[in-house]
Amino acid sequence: MDKKEYILRQLARTKGKKYEAYVVYRIMTILNDLALKFVTQQYVSRPEGRALTDLFFPQLGLHIEVDEGQHFTEQNIEADKIREADIVNATGHEILRVDVTKDIELINNRIDEIVMRVTQLKASNTFVPWSIEAEFDSDTYIKKGYIDVSDNVAFKTIKDACNCFGHKYTGYQRASAPHPDFDTVIWFPKLFPNGEWENNISFDEEVITEKNVNLEKAREHVISHISNKEKHKHKRIVFAKVKGNLGDILYRFRGIYELCINESNEVTGLVWKRIGKRVETFPNL
Amino acid sequence: MDKKEYILRQLARTKGKKYEAYVVYRIMTILNDLALKFVTQQYVSRPEGRALTDLFFPQLGLHIEVDEGQHFTEQNIEADKIREADIVNATGHEILRVDVTKDIELINNRIDEIVMRVTQLKASNTFVPWSIEAEFDSDTYIKKGYIDVSDNVAFKTIKDACNCFGHKYTGYQRASAPHPDFDTVIWFPKLFPNGEWENNISFDEEVITEKNVNLEKAREHVISHISNKEKHKHKRIVFAKVKGNLGDILYRFRGIYELCINESNEVTGLVWKRIGKRVETFPNL
Numbered sequence: 001m002d003k004k005e006y007i008l009r010q011l012a013r014t015k016g017k018k019y020e021a022y023v024v025y026r027i028m029t030i031l032n033d034l035a036l037k038f039v040t041q042q043y044v045s046r047p048e049g050r051a052l053t054d055l056f057f058p059q060l061g062l063h064i065e066v067d068e069g070q071h072f073t074e075q076n077i078e079a080d081k082i083r084e085a086d087i088v089n090a091t092g093h094e095i096l097r098v099d100v101t102k103d104i105e106l107i108n109n110r111i112d113e114i115v116m117r118v119t120q121l122k123a124s125n126t127f128v129p130w131s132i133e134a135e136f137d138s139d140t141y142i143k144k145g146y147i148d149v150s151d152n153v154a155f156k157t158i159k160d161a162c163n164c165f166g167h168k169y170t171g172y173q174r175a176s177a178p179h180p181d182f183d184t185v186i187w188f189p190k191l192f193p194n195g196e197w198e199n200n201i202s203f204d205e206e207v208i209t210e211k212n213v214n215l216e217k218a219r220e221h222v223i224s225h226i227s228n229k230e231k232h233k234h235k236r237i238v239f240a241k242v243k244g245n246l247g248d249i250l251y252r253f254r255g256i257y258e259l260c261i262n263e264s265n266e267v268t269g270l271v272w273k274r275i276g277k278r279v280e281t282f283p284n285l
Numbered sequence: 286m287d288k289k290e291y292i293l294r295q296l297a298r299t300k301g302k303k304y305e306a307y308v309v310y311r312i313m314t315i316l317n318d319l320a321l322k323f324v325t326q327q328y329v330s331r332p333e334g335r336a337l338t339d340l341f342f343p344q345l346g347l348h349i350e351v352d353e354g355q356h357f358t359e360q361n362i363e364a365d366k367i368r369e370a371d372i373v374n375a376t377g378h379e380i381l382r383v384d385v386t387k388d389i390e391l392i393n394n395r396i397d398e399i400v401m402r403v404t405q406l407k408a409s410n411t412f413v414p415w416s417i418e419a420e421f422d423s424d425t426y427i428k429k430g431y432i433d434v435s436d437n438v439a440f441k442t443i444k445d446a447c448n449c450f451g452h453k454y455t456g457y458q459r460a461s462a463p464h465p466d467f468d469t470v471i472w473f474p475k476l477f478p479n480g481e482w483e484n485n486i487s488f489d490e491e492v493i494t495e496k497n498v499n500l501e502k503a504r505e506h507v508i509s510h511i512s513n514k515e516k517h518k519h520k521r522i523v524f525a526k527v528k529g530n531l532g533d534i535l536y537r538f539r540g541i542y543e544l545c546i547n548e549s550n551e552v553t554g555l556v557w558k559r560i561g562k563r564v565e566t567f568p569n570l
Contacts, residue, residue, distance in 0.1 A: 004389040008303040011310075015300035018293040025296075025310030034389070104289040104319070 001246070003034060003132050009246050013040045014054075019100040020066045023111060024055050027064065030115045035129035036060075036122065041245060043082050044090035047204040050082065053095065058152040059130065060121040061093040064114060068100055083192035086242040086250055088152060089205050094121075138163040142281045147253050149205075149277040154242075154250040158188050161239045161251050166282035176236075180282050184235040188251055191240045198269065201240070201254070208238065208257055211269025219266040226261050234259040236272060237279050255279075286531070288319060288417045294531050298325045299339075304385040305351045308396060309340050312349065315400045320414035321345075321407065326530060328367050329375035332489040335367065338380065343437040344415065345406040346378040349399060353385055368477035371527040371535055373437060374490050379406075423448035426566045432538050434490075434562040439527075439535040443473050446524045446536050451567040461521075465567050469520040473536055476525045483554065486525070486539070493523065493542055496554020504551040511546050519544040521557060522564050540564075 001009075011028065014021035024040055042056035044063065053063035096117060098110050134140045136156050141164045147153050155161040159169035162177045165186060169177075177186040191201040191208060198211045212218040225232040235258050239251035256279050257272035264270045286294075296313065299306035309325055327341035329348065338348035381402060383395050419425045421441050426449045432438050440446040444454035447462045450471060454462075462471040476486040476493060483496045497503040510517040520543050524536035541564050542557035549555045 004392075007389065008307055012301075012303035012306055015306070016297075018297035021297055021300070021306070021310070022293055025306070026314045029311045029314035032393070104292065107289075108317070 001132070001248075003130075006132060006246070007034075010038060010040045013245065017066075019068055020054050023064070023066045023098050023100065023107070026108070026111050027055065027114060027118075030111065031118060033122075036118070037130035037135075039088075039245065043085045043087040044093070045087045045203050045205060046090050049203055050087060051090075053090070056088065057118065057121075058088070059127060060118065060125065061090075061150070062118065062121060063090065063093055063095045065095055065097045066100055067097045084190075084243045086154070086244045086252055089149060091204065136160060138284075142283050144281070146278050146280055149253060149255050153253040154244075155239065156248070156250065158239075158251060161188070161253075162186060163284055164281045165237070166284055168284040179233075179237060181235070183229075183233050184237060184256070185233040186239070187236040188239050188241055191254075205254055206274045208254075208272040209269050210272065215266060218269060222264050222266050222270060225259065225270055226264065235275070238272075286417070286533075288415075291417060291531070292319075295323060295325045298530065302351075304353055305339050308349070308351045308383050308385065308392070311393070311396050312340065312399060312403075315396065316403060318407075321403070322415040322420075324373075324530065328370045328372040329378070330372045330488050330490060331375050334488055335372060336375075338375070341373065342403065342406075343373070344412060345403065345410065346375075346435070347403065347406060348375065348378055348380045350380055350382045351385055352382045369475075369528040371439070371529045371537055374434060376489065421445060423569075427568050429566070431563050431565055434538060434540050438538040439529075440524065441533070441535065443524075443536060446473070446538075447471060448569055449566045450522070451569055453569040464518075464522060466520070468514075468518050469522060469541070470518040471524070472521040473524050473526055476539075490539055491559045493539075493557040494554050495557065500551060503554060507549050507551050507555060510544065510555055511549065520560070523557075 007028075011025055014024050028038065037058050039056040039058065040054065042053050042063070044051055044053055044056070054066045055064035056062070096114050098107060098114065100107055102110075136154075138155075138160050141147050141153065147164060157172075158174075158177070159167070159172040162169050162172055166180050167177065175188050179186050189199055189208075189210070190197070191199050193199065196213050196217070198213055200209050201207070212221050235256060237256050238254040240254050242250050242252050244250045255274045256276040258275045260271040260273045296310055299309050313323065322343050324341040324343065325339065327338050327348070329336055329338055329341075339351045340349035341347070381399050383392060383399065385392055387395075421439075423445050426432050426438065432449060442457075443459070443462070444452070444457040447454050447457055451465050452462065460473050464471050474484055474493075474495070475482070476484050478484065481498050481502070483498055485494050486492070497506050520541060522541050523539040525539050527535050527537050529535045540559045541561040543560045545556040545558045
């Protein structure tokens with residue numbers, strides 16, 4: 001998918017919502033900036049819950065809400081509706097609203113204000129122009145030296161994520177991969193109930209639980225992980241498998257998590273707590 | 286329906302067509318002109334056939350075609366698909382195309398060219414700013430002194446059309462009304478087969494045929510019209526009943542037509558030929 005296709009498809013997702021379409025197309029037309037990535041109808045996670053924003057600028061940490069009277073905090077999303085969705089952590093992000101119940105001249109004025117704010121944020125940040133190739137390329141992050149949650153990093157394949165940590169895979173399908181640090185593994189979980197696994201991640205993304213639905217298997221799983229630290233590493237760099245809003249599979253970086261032995265048991269499952277939002281990358285030698 | 290609602294609904298009609306939506310929203314955003322009326326997905330009639338254009342500026346006689354490889358002349362429309370539709374006569378209109386198979390930068394450049402052409406036409410014409418109230422108001426045309434096909438005139442009710450010709454109706458439901466000229470009547474037909482009437486209008490709108498499906502009734506109808514000129518006037522000012530593209534009923538001015546006695550018969554029905562595209566209006570005294 002090239003930039004043209006991405007832009008047209010993201011914009012077209014507003015179909016059937018006349019206010020949202022008007023605001024989103026208008027903002028993007030006036031911005032007229034192919035260096036600015038945007039996502040329409042982005043699911044976001046914040047400590048207080050999950051929600052949907054109408055327009056998201058990942059490079060700026062900025063969201064636009066088309067306000068038809070229903071408010072952001074009211075439209076919390078049920079977890080099961082978006083279990084597979086690509087959810088972005090919006091903690092600390094800025095949210096601007098457009099009240100579309102007003103006259104069209106006032107809506108247009110508000111859109112102009114938003115465009116000014118976008119331009120301002122773009123100028124004041126250490127802004128990196130959007131490249132649809134570079135953002136999914138391991139080399140981008142190897143050169144950068146790290147992967148950080150605040151950079152909204154996701155890969156299209158498991159191998160691309162692995163190759164940020166010294167690997168030179170041309171293909172890789174397993175749900176975990178070795179890491180240069182002996183006590184760490186790279187993990188590619190589905191963070192929602194799937195098959196025999198009842199996985200979950202908290203709204204603030206600080207806690208992941210991993211549990212087998214079978215009580216006997218759950219017990220074994222917990223015991224073997226706690227007792228055999230050599231085999232089952234206690235630190236995991238997590239790339240959650242999600243479905244992007246254009247239907248594409250993505251592996252979304254969530255941070256580095258450590259097993260919490262005290263809270264893990266056969267009822268709760270393994271409890272992983274985030275110990276870092278940034279991890280070092282390694283060149284493939 | 287106010288201007289805001291009209292604009293939002295016209296734009297939203299592009300839904301599901303990502304190229305069309307991109308081009309139409311972008312043109313309208315850059316124009317940023319609430320004095321400029323526009324119609325999306327406008328059916329047009331030209332001597333060579335009927336077609337659909339993606340964006341129409343009635344005040345300018347200008348159409349925009351989003352070209353995905355299929356060409357204007359190729360996409361002729363089957364009559365029965367749009368029998369009730371509001372069809373605009375596009376004879377002499379200008380058509381500009383956007384080739385959306387090109388790169389997005391080139392599409393954007395082409396849109397800028399189109400916006401320049403719109404601005405040019407708006408400046409050079411005797412441009413009348415769009416008023417959503419005035420365009421459907423009898424008084425507008427009484428003050429102007431005439432109604433002309435090239436002005437794309439349509440009314441929301443039969444009474445509004447009648448009141449352009451000396452009437453002071455507050456309500457009127459019949460399919461014809463008297464006219465100040467003794468030999469003329471104001472007619473509000475469905476110009477497509479409906480019930481017992483097999484009406485039609487030619488692509489160039491110069492000829493209307495009116496025929497009863499029952500041969501006996503058709504014969505009587507033709508004979509009584511030809512023989513009784515006092516009762517059945519031989520000139521008709523025609524406002525065709527159509528369905529606007531937002532689902533609203535409109536009575537679209539088509540011109541003044543005269544009965545062609547030579548060509549009328551029980552097989553063809555009555556044949557009406559256009560004798561003028563402009564008619565005088567009359568104040569209601």
